[in-house]
Amino acid sequence: MNKYKDDLKTIFQVSTYIFISMSFATMDHPILSYTFIGLFIVSIAYELYSKMQYRKGKANYVLFPTLNDLYSKMTSITIGLMAIAASIIAIIWTNTFNHYCVIGLCVGLLVFLNGIFDLPNGLIKIKDNSLVITGLKTNVDQRQLKEIKIFKEKILLTNVYDELIRIDNFKIDSKSAKLIGSYLTEHKTNIELKIINNVN
Numbered sequence: 348m349n350k351y352k353d354d355l356k357t358i359f360q361v362s363t364y365i366f367i368s369m370s371f372a373t374m375d376h377p378i379l380s381y382t383f384i385g386l387f388i389v390s391i392a393y394e395l396y397s398k399m400q401y402r403k404g405k406a407n408y409v410l411f412p413t414l415n416d417l418y419s420k421m422t423s424i425t426i427g428l429m430a431i432a433a434s435i436i437a438i439i440w441t442n443t444f445n446h447y448c449v450i451g452l453c454v455g456l457l458v459f460l461n462g463i464f465d466l467p468n469g470l471i472k473i474k475d476n477s478l479v480i481t482g483l484k485t486n487v488d489q490r491q492l493k494e495i496k497i498f499k500e501k502i503l504l505t506n507v508y509d510e511l512i513r514i515d516n517f518k519i520d521s522k523s524a525k526l527i528g529s530y531l532t533e534h535k536t537n538i539e540l541k542i543i544n545n546v547n
Contacts, residue, residue, distance in 0.1 A: 384450055391457045398464050408472035409530045411523040413481065414516045420465040427459025469517055471502075471527055473534040478504075482514040489537060496543045497524050521546050 400406060434451030472479040477486040480502060487504060496503040499519050504512040519527070524546035531542045 384454075388450075388453060388457065391454070391461060395457060395461050395464065398461070398466050401466060402464070407474075408470055408479075409523075409526050410467045411469040411471065411527060412467045412518040412520060413469045414518050416465070416467050416518070419468060420462050423458055423462030423465060425462075427455050427457070427462055430455030430458060467523070469519075469523075471530065473531070476536055480514055482516060483512070487512065489535060489540065492537065492540055494541045494543065495531060496545055497527055498545045499524075502527075519546055 401410065430451055432455075434448045434455060437451070438448045469481045470479065471481070473489060476488055476490055478489045478492070479486050487506075491506045492504055493507050494503075494505040496505075497519060498517075500517055501513055501515045502517065502519075504514075506512070524544050528542050528544045531540075535542075
């Protein structure tokens with residue numbers, strides 16, 4: 348399970364789209380349709396809850412900007428507004444406030460709020476001595492690292508065998524770099540591990 352943690356957000360988002368797709372595919376079977384719609388609403392509501400918890404500082408990981416953050420944010424906002432608008436138009440057009448319109452408004456609002464309160468897609472976390480970073484295919488034992496360099500567009504890991512691991516496509520600002528540095532320093536178990544912040 349650990350090797351999938353850096354892709355957890357992607358897996359979560361894909362699952363929500365599967366739920367909503369299945370809800371449309373099973374419209375001839377109302378119980379199944381409502382079940383998948385319910386799972387979709389629960390999943391995006393939980394995602395919004397997780398974002399609010401992180402903003403309150405109730406998380407054991409650090410998020411930081413990547414090059415894809417703006418696209419992700421705007422996609423959620425656009426889809427949310429489209430769902431809300433379609434639901435309102437449906438209400439006006441049909442002159443009735445049916446359950447599908449209510450569901451559409453709820454889904455649209457939740458997706459829109461997820462976009463408004465969107466967080467950076469980059470993640471760094473240490474658990475059981477394993478270092479998890481977005482873009483890193485496998486977890487790294489931090490006890491085998493001797494140096495971590497933080498740059499605006501990348502993070503470089505050097506292990507005790509002088510092997511270099513490079514993770515790219517970031518857009519780390521000075522505030523995020525300080526958060527990453529503080530988090531790594533606080534959670535490291537290898538006292539000889541050097542954390543170098545190269546972000547101005």
